[in-house]
Amino acid sequence: MIISEDEDGNLIVNDCNICYHKNCHSNDNECHAEILQLRYQKDNIVEHQVQSGSLKDFCSNKNHMIPSLLVNCVNALDKNRLDFQGIYRIPGQGSQVQKLLKELKGSKEIVNLDEYATETITGCIKAFLKEIRDPLIPPYLFEDFYQACDSELDFKIHDAILKLPKPHQDTLIYMFGHWNRVVTNSEKNLMTLENLAYCLAPTAVGIYMEKDIKIDAMDTLKA
Numbered sequence: 307m308i309i310s311e312d313e314d315g316n317l318i319v320n321d322c323n324i325c326y327h328k329n330c331h332s333n334d335n336e337c338h339a340e341i342l343q344l345r346y347q348k349d350n351i352v353e354h355q356v357q358s359g360s361l362k363d364f365c366s367n368k369n370h371m372i373p374s375l376l377v378n379c380v381n382a383l384d385k386n387r388l389d390f391q392g393i394y395r396i397p398g399q400g401s402q403v404q405k406l407l408k409e410l411k412g413s414k415e416i417v418n419l420d421e422y423a424t425e426t427i428t429g430c431i432k433a434f435l436k437e438i439r440d441p442l443i444p445p446y447l448f449e450d451f452y453q454a455c456d457s458e459l460d461f462k463i464h465d466a467i468l469k470l471p472k473p474h475q476d477t478l479i480y481m482f483g484h485w486n487r488v489v490t491n492s493e494k495n496l497m498t499l500e501n502l503a504y505c506l507a508p509t510a511v512g513i514y515m516e517k518d519i520k521i522d523a524m525d526t527l528k529a
Contacts, residue, residue: 360439361473366414371473372480375410375434379427380484382419388487389494390424394505398429406430435509442478442510443470481510 364373387393406422407430419427435441443451447469454462467475485502492498497505 361442361477362471364411364438365473365476371476373434373477374414375407376431376477376481378410378413378417378419379431380480381416382422382427383424384484384487387424387427388491391494391496393424393488393495393497394428394432394502395497396425396428398423398426402426403429403433407433410434432506432509440474442474442481444474 361373362371364375365371366374383393402422403426406419406426410417410430447466450466450469451463454466467478470478485506488495488497489499489502492501
């Protein structure tokens with residue numbers, strides 16, 4: 307195995323082109339997600355424009371790294387809107403969605419969303435997830451989740467989740483918990499697992515995932 311050093315001081319294993327931080331060379335498990343991200347960025351697997359910040363930029367609590375914007379929206383929906391027919395399917399009015407998005411981005415406190423329509427709140431969630439630098443499941447971990455969903459072993463999906471950066475890991479678990487509650491009320495809101503996956507997967511896990519994989523991922527993560 308031949309190890310060289312790049313211009314930024316990272317170690318590169320030439321056999322497989324993996325990049326390591328110098329201090330992590332002896333124990334690569336401690337920064338596994340960062341290693342994968344370096345490979346993703348270096349090889350330009352997926353080109354995308356940074357429209358907003360990274361998910362981490364919106365997380366103020368280091369113990370529970372979930373953007374307050376999402377917490378505000380989920381709290382409002384879980385309170386008394388889970389029975390809303392077509393929740394997440396019916397689009398919100400663009401100007402109202404952007405108004406709410408701007409308001410919540412500028413606040414880290416609990417905001418009363420009673421005045422906003424349900425579709426505006428769900429539209430805000432989808433708009434925010436579209437704007438962040440990487441989707442909840444970043445492209446450089448797509449293969450891990452693809453194989454995990456294709457396996458009958460539940461521990462593989464949990465192993466894949468543990469590879470996520472902490473903001474993505476915490477937020478993914480939080481949002482799938484909420485979306486599972488939406489599906490639990492499908493008799494009233496008419497949003498079955500398949501319907502919800504169709505509406506959310508492109509923003510939650512990226513457009514590169516096939517429909518059946520999106521559904522399998524949501525079905526597995528709700529367990």
